Amino acid sequence: MDFIKNLDTDTSLAILSCLDDPSDLVRASAVSRSWRHFVIKQSLSKSLCLKLFHQLASVDRILETSNEESSGPSSSVMEDNTTRLLEREHRVYALLAKGCTSSPIKSCVEDAITASSTDRLPEESILNTLDERERIGGTPSYWSSSGHHKTSVPETLVYKLKGDLCVITELSIQPFQDFFDPGRPIYSSHYVRFRFGHLDNKSHDKNNYVWTYTSQQFPMAQENRLQNFQLPEPVLCIGGFMLVEFLGRVQRCDIDDLYYICVTHVKAMGRSLAKSFRVVDPDESGKFGLKVLSYSDPQEMNEKEEEEEAGPSAFRPMRNRNLEQLVNFLHRHSTDVQYVWPESDEDHESDEEEV
Template identity: 75%
Template sequence: MDFVKNLDRDMSLAILSCLDDPSDLVRASAVSRSWRHFVIKQSLSKNLCLKLFHQLTSVDRIIETSNEAGSSSSILMDDDDDTRVLEREHRVYALLAKGCTSSPIRSCIADAIVASTTDNLPEESIFNTLDARGRIGYTPSYWSSTGHHNTSVPETLLYKLKGDLCVVTELSIQPLRANFHPGSPIYSSHYVRFRFGHLDNHSQEDENKYVWTHTSQEFPMAQENRLQKFKLPEPVLCIGGYLLVEFLGRVQRCEMDGLYYICVAHVKVMGRSLAKSFGVVDSDISGKFALKVLSYSDPQEVDEKETELGVREIRRRILRQFVNFLQMHPPVEPL
C-alpha cells in the first residue's frame, strides 16, 4: 500500500518527518511521483534543516547563480504556490542538509584577524596561534596579551572561518607554557567562551562591526600545557564565518613586572565548511540574510583547485612566520 496516497496528509507528514538523514529524504522523493510531490510540497528538506539548525530561520530568500549563463535569480520564500520554486527550494535545502551533516570534518580557521591587545608586535602576534608547532626554529610561537593588575580584565581573539557557512563541532586551545620565565608558568585563563557571527555591513561603528548570533557557555580552562578540547553541546552553524574567542579571568602573574597575562600557543577549530556550495549575502543586525548557492556539486568532493589554494595558504603563513622571525632576530652585520 502506498500510504502517501491512502493516508491523510497529517499522518503521512508525521511518518516522513521521522526521516532525519537528508539522503533518506532524497531517496523518498525518488520512490514515485506522488512521493516526490509530497516531499516537495510539504518542504520536508527545509523542515529538516530548520530542525537541525534553528539559525536557518533567518533565511529570507535564496539566490541561485547560474555559472553557465553568468546570471543569478532570487527565490522569495513566501511564493509557496509556485511548484517550480518549491522544487528548487527542495534541491537547495537537500544540498544544505547533506553538507551540514556529512561533509568531512576538517580544520575551519582560514585566518586570524585581530587580538584585543598584544604585548609585543610582531613577535607575539595572534597569527602565531595558527601554527600548531609552538616554535619557529628555537623561538616560541605564541600570542600574548598586555599585562594588567586587574585579573578580571578579559581578552579576545578574532578569527575568520573557511566560508560564510561553517558547522563547528569542536574547539581546542593550548595556553602557553613560558619556559623562558622563572618556574615555567602557564598563562591560561579561568574560562573561555566562543561567539559566532557575521559582519554588519550597515554599521558605521567599529565596536559594533560584528553581530554575534550564537554565544557558547563558559568552559573552564585548565592551567595545563596541552591542547585543551572544548566540545559544544551540539554542532553550531556559524552564519557569516567569524569566530570570537573570549578569555575570562587571568590566572598567572609574571614575576618580572607583577602583571597578569593571558598567552596562547595554538587555537584550533574543527567542523564542516560549506564554502564551496554556499555563501551569505546582506546579513545585518536584523539577522535576516540571503542564502546564495555557489555550486550544486557534492559538498564531500574536494577538487584540485581547493587543494592548491590550501597549499598557497600554508606557504603564505610560513612566509609570514619567517618574516616575523627575521624581525625578532635581525642579522648582525660583520665587523
C-alpha cells in the same frame, strides 16, 4: 499499499517526518511522482534543516547565480512559479542538510583578524596562533596579551572562518607555557567563551561584528596541552567569523608583576560549506539571504578543494604567512639562527625568488 495515496496528509506527514537523514529524504522523493510531489509540497527538506539547525529559520530568501524570471501574471503561470519555487527550495535545503551532516570534518579557521591587545608586535602576533607548532626554529610561537594589574580584564581574538556557512563541532585552545622563566608558568585564563557571527554591514567600522551565537563559559586548565571544548551540539556559524573570549587572568609575570594571557594555538573543527553557499546581506535581526553557488555534491566539492589546497595556487598564501612568521622570528633573534620552514612537497623555487 501506497500510504501517501491512501492515508490523510497529516498521517503521511507524521510518517515521513521521522526520517532524520537527508539522504533518506532524497530517496523518499525518488520513489514515485506522488511521493516526490508530497515531499516537495510539504517542504520536508526545509523542515529537516530547521530541525537540525534552528539558525536556518533566519533565511528570508534563496538566491541562485541565475534566477529565472516569471513570464506573466496568469493563474497557470503563478501556479507553475509556485511549483518551481517549491522544487528549488527542496533542492537547496536537501543540499544544505547533506552538506551540514556529511561533509568531512576538518579545520575551519582561515585567517586571524585581530586581537583586543598584544604585548609585543610583531613577535607575539595573533598570527602565531594559526601555527600548530609550539616552536619555530627553536623559538616559542604564541600570542600574548598586554599586561594588567587586574585579573578581571578580558581578552578577545577574532578569526575568519573558511566560508560564510560553517558547522562547528569542536574547538581547541593550547595555552602558552614559558619554559625560560622560573617555575615554567602557564598563561591560561580561568574561562573561555566562543561567539560566531558576521560583519555589521550597516556600520562604517569594518571591525564591527554581530554575534548570533554565544557559547557557555568553559573552564580552562592551566596545562600545556591542546584543550578541547565540546559544544553541546554542532553550531551553524552564519557569516564566517569567530570570536574567542578569555575571561579571568591566572598567571602573573614576575618581571613586571602584571597578569597576562598567552596562547600557542587556536583550532576550530567542523564542516565548511564555502563551495556551495554564500550568506547575503545579514542584518542585526539575524535575517539573511542564502545564495547557492553550486548544486554539486558537497562531499565531491570538499575532495576537490583538498586537491586544490595541496596545489601551487594554495601554497603561495601559506608561504606568505610563513614569511611573516620569519619576519617576526628575525625581530627576536639574530640572523645566524636557523629558521625552520614548514614541511611541503611543493617546489619552492618561485617562492625563494620572491624572498
